[in-house]
Ligand code: HEM
């Protein structure tokens with residue numbers, strides 16, 4: 001067993017001396033991320049269970065999504081799929097120690113992720129304006145859009161839709177910020193700050209994202225704390241760990257897209 | 268070749284870095300321990316009020332006045348929640364696990380020290396939030412620790428269901444996040460930071476139990492988090508995940524189409540693993556202590572490991588046994604019933620192995636050992652009623668009666684607390700460098716053992732006689748009056764037991780400052796924490812990395828110089 005003693009883990013934790021070989025690879029943060037994803041998949045699993053439970057037990061589950069919604073969601077899916085590809089390329093670049101291309105690919109991933117969020121946000125706004133709302137939300141001014149009837153007949157529909165997609169959108173947002181921190185370090189903070197402030201003023205105040213954008217403010221705070229407490233440079237391992245998270249978030253969408261959208265298509 | 272570890276050798280200076288926002292797992296362990304100690308006294312005080320109310324519902328108490336029926340429900344909710352989350356989940360895992368898991372595997376700290384600190388402070392915030400629920404308008408929630416909807420989902424359902432219930436849910440959600448951070452850390456540490464020679468099958472059973480508990484926590488708390496978020500949505504955004512069409516006080520509420528059963532599924536998918544989260548560390552500590560104080564190797568080490576693993580695995584497949592009476596299909600009830608009884612098998616294996624460990628041992632009846640034996644006793648008495656409850660036909664009669672309250676208090680409540688006591692008496696010398704007083708310890712043990720049996724055994728009879736749980740003012744119900752003497756007896760037993768806990772507190776704090784100095788290995792035990800100084804230095808082993816040559820429980824080894832072989836002793840031919 002002596003030659004199986006680990007090297008990397010000892011360095012990572014600032015240990016001297018000889019240790020047992022770690023069980024799943026030598027990089028603890030990667031193990032930690034896998035474990036987090038295990039628990040997060042149960043968090044999403046519970047939400048998907050709640051969705052399926054409601055769907056099965058509700059008679060006449062509505063199928064209101066038309067061509068435009070599906071087209072939009074398909075583009076969103078394409079964004080996420082492409083972002084997974086660019087993420088992989090980013091990890092490869094990091095492993096080659098090619099800093100420039102690591103940055104470029106991570107930036108591309110972030111752009112696709114942001115496109116996803118923006119498209120999703122516009123979709124949300126459109127659905128809300130057509131009356132897809134939760135009872136506790138303020139009602140849209142015009143009312144009587146085609147989704148108003150859906151919300152009135154099956155309140156479970158908007159509830160599960162917004163519950164699931166909001167949780168996922170939150171994860172994608174965290175993912176973009178995470179990648180930004182890994183790729184651009186402190187330079188990312190002002191960018192994030194500008195997007196936050198600009199978003200707050202540009203989004204009309206009757207839109208949910210007028211308030212939702214404050215998630216970025218929170219992200220800014222957390223990233224700043226992390227960056228100033230541990231001002232180290234990130235290496236290929238860190239990029240890989242960020243990639244794990246990113247792929248997971250994509251994977252979750254591959255469940256949400258068919259369940260929430262495709263199975264509720266108007267035929 | 269031991270050179271001082273570069274990063275870990277220097278302890279941080281300054282009070283705040285050392286004791287408040289410390290990254291040292293030992294300090295964090297103590298913080299968890301004292302948080303749980305505070306919480307257990309809050310919870311105990313609430314139970315005292317409940318016991319008083321049960322037999323003297325109209326008594327006027329100083330400062331508090333008369334306890335109203337709604338207040339009784341608030342008391343039981345907060346008692347259950349504080350005890351389950353902030354005591355039984357916090358002390359054994361967060362407290363002792365944090366302190367001793369790294370030391371027992373020979374690591375200088377947890378894998379992610381910052382995360383470790385965050386998880387403690389998040390737990391702390393959760394505790395503050397739940398305590399706030401007492402002081403907001405309407406007071407603390409009424410829905411019990413299980414938070415069943417629709418009661419928990421409707422702010423108009425009762426006084427405590429307003430802001431108090433929101434705070435309750437928020438606190439649980441915060442607790443979930445804290446536990447997830449903790450679990451992740453425990454798992455990574457165990458996987459990645461074991462000293463050379465500390466193979467999986469040489470880990471002390473305590474480490475195994477914390478490890479498996481962490482797996483359960485990792486998988487269970489995420490589900491509760493989601494369930495809580497949906498409950499908050501129901502309460503504040505008007506959704507109806509858990510609420511069907513309801514009428515409260517003649518008013519039809521806006522909800523429709525939801526299912527209270529959804530909450531029960533999600534809650535118990537977490538809830539049943541949670542009961543094992545509470546008990547598994549106690550099992551680990553009991554194994555450790557029984558072996559040490561019987562001066563014998565643990566009987567069936569591998570069987571113990573596999574039993575804990577299968578308990579953890581099966582624990583995720585039995586949640587439906589809490590829902591037999593919730594309108595479940597008889598077919599699924601049958602499946603859940605069978606699976607539930609399967610859990611009895613590994614539980615029995617563990618019990619027999621404990622007995623086997625003590626059999627023909629040279630037992631030293633010191634306080635930690637007494638508590639470990641007490642644990643086994645309570646585990647058996649509480650566990651025997653489990654298979655009865657697991658029969659859907661019997662459960663029709665017994666569900667939501669005092670029988671269930673008796674079952675889970677013996678096995679989860681008191682047994683886990685005995686595990687905590689055992690761990691405290693056992694590890695106190697290592698943590699504080701002094702010995703606890705044996706006489707006070709024994710006195711505390713015998714009163715607590717007799718007292719808890721006196722409180723919780725009669726509950727089984729009450730339950731069989733049909734007395735329902737979570738009811739206030741039994742004295743006012745004619746057909747219940749014959750059962751009141753038993754309740755009165757239990758209340759007096761509770762007075763004595765609660766009073767006895769002050770013996771423990773006095774012993775704890777007195778010994779901390781005035782107890783006789785402890786040697787490095789006062790119990791002549793074998794695991795790594797006893798090889799280092801008392802209390803352990805900042806990096807646990809003073810710059811040395813231990814090398815492990817032996818299994819964790821080599822007592823009475825033929826041919827060895829002493830009657831025990833420590834894990835770091837040089838390898839000998841005789842031990843293999
Ligand atoms: C052989 C093992 C066990 C079996 C077969 C078993 C079975 C059951 C069943 C069927 C119930 C539901 C009763 C009802 O609500 O009508 C129950 C409740 C409960 N059990 Fe067990 N149990 C076992 C071991 C344990 C252990 C080891 C713990 C904790 C460490 C535990 C803690 C609880 C708790 C807390 C409840 C009640 C929760 C509540 O309704 O508030 N049980 N048990």
Ligand SMILES: [Cu+2]
Nearest residue numbers: 539586588589
């Ligand atoms: Cu259970």
